[in-house]
Amino acid sequence: MPELLSLTFFSHSVNKVARQLIGTTLLFKGVGGRIVEVEAYHHTDPAAHSFRGPTSRNAVMFGPPGYAYVYRSYGIHWCLNFVCEPEGSASAVLIRAIEPQTGLAAMRRRRGLADERLLCAGPGRLCEALGITHAHNGLALDAPPFELFARTGRTEIVTGPRICITKAVDKPWRYGLKGSRFLSKPFSPEA
DNA sequence: TGCCCGATTAACT
DNA sequence: GTTAATCGGGCAA
Numbered sequence: 353m354p355e356l357l358s359l360t361f362f363s364h365s366v367n368k369v370a371r372q373l374i375g376t377t378l379l380f381k382g383v384g385g386r387i388v389e390v391e392a393y394h395h396t397d398p399a400a401h402s403f404r405g406p407t408s409r410n411a412v413m414f415g416p417p418g419y420a421y422v423y424r425s426y427g428i429h430w431c432l433n434f435v436c437e438p439e440g441s442a443s444a445v446l447i448r449a450i451e452p453q454t455g456l457a458a459m460r461r462r463r464g465l466a467d468e469r470l471l472c473a474g475p476g477r478l479c480e481a482l483g484i485t486h487a488h489n490g491l492a493l494d495a496p497p498f499e500l501f502a503r504t505g506r507t508e509i510v511t512g513p514r515i516c517i518t519k520a521v522d523k524p525w526r527y528g529l530k531g532s533r534f535l536s537k538p539f540s541p542e543a
Numbered sequence: 544t545g546c547c548c549g550a551t552t553a554a555c556t
Numbered sequence: 557g558t559t560a561a562t563c564g565g566g567c568a569a
Contacts, residue, residue, distance in 0.1 A: 404566075427562030427563035
């Protein structure tokens with residue numbers, strides 16, 4: 353069985369952790385799969401929620417690493433982030449897509465009749481499939497309902513510009529599993 | 544206080 | 557390609 357991630361895994365630079373998270377297995381209440389796409393958000397980055405300082409929404413980002421930051425996007429969807437770096441850095445990794453592996457029936461039920469490729473291909477879709485909401489904001493990642501298992505074997509990673517942002521668009525802080533068909537959007541050029 | 548916009552998605556034309 | 561759904565934060569007044 354792969355190694356369970358500890359909180360110290362998250363205490364490094366947000367781009368390093370983002371890269372390390374590709375291939376990691378994420379389970380929430382026993383449902384989930386392999387992480388295939390993430391994006392890094394550093395507090396000095398105008399696109400980050402923490403850029404303009406703490407608010408009630410982003411408070412968790414200013415706390416210690418290894419905790420879940422869940423926020424509402426466009427007033428509709430939930431998005432899951434992992435807080436990284438030493439406490440106070442207010443940096444986090446947005447989990448954008450996973451490859452559905454465990455609990456497919458539960459994911460399909462929550463998402464409706466979506467085909468498997470689209471079950472978790474996007475931050476909003478992923479949270480809906482796993483049943484993650486605002487109620488889980490601030491939970492530790494090394495204890496139930498979360499389970500995170502280190503990747504095993506060789507992992508080929510591709511990078512590119514982040515998606516659906518309007519600031520700091522040039523930063524190549526999107527990371528993906530090379531060749532995965534479960535990405536929210538392809539990386540270009542897809543090698 | 545009010546208005547605009549966004550780390551999105553699905554359902555249109 | 558375009559647009560609605562829907563709400564917290566930023567910023568102008």
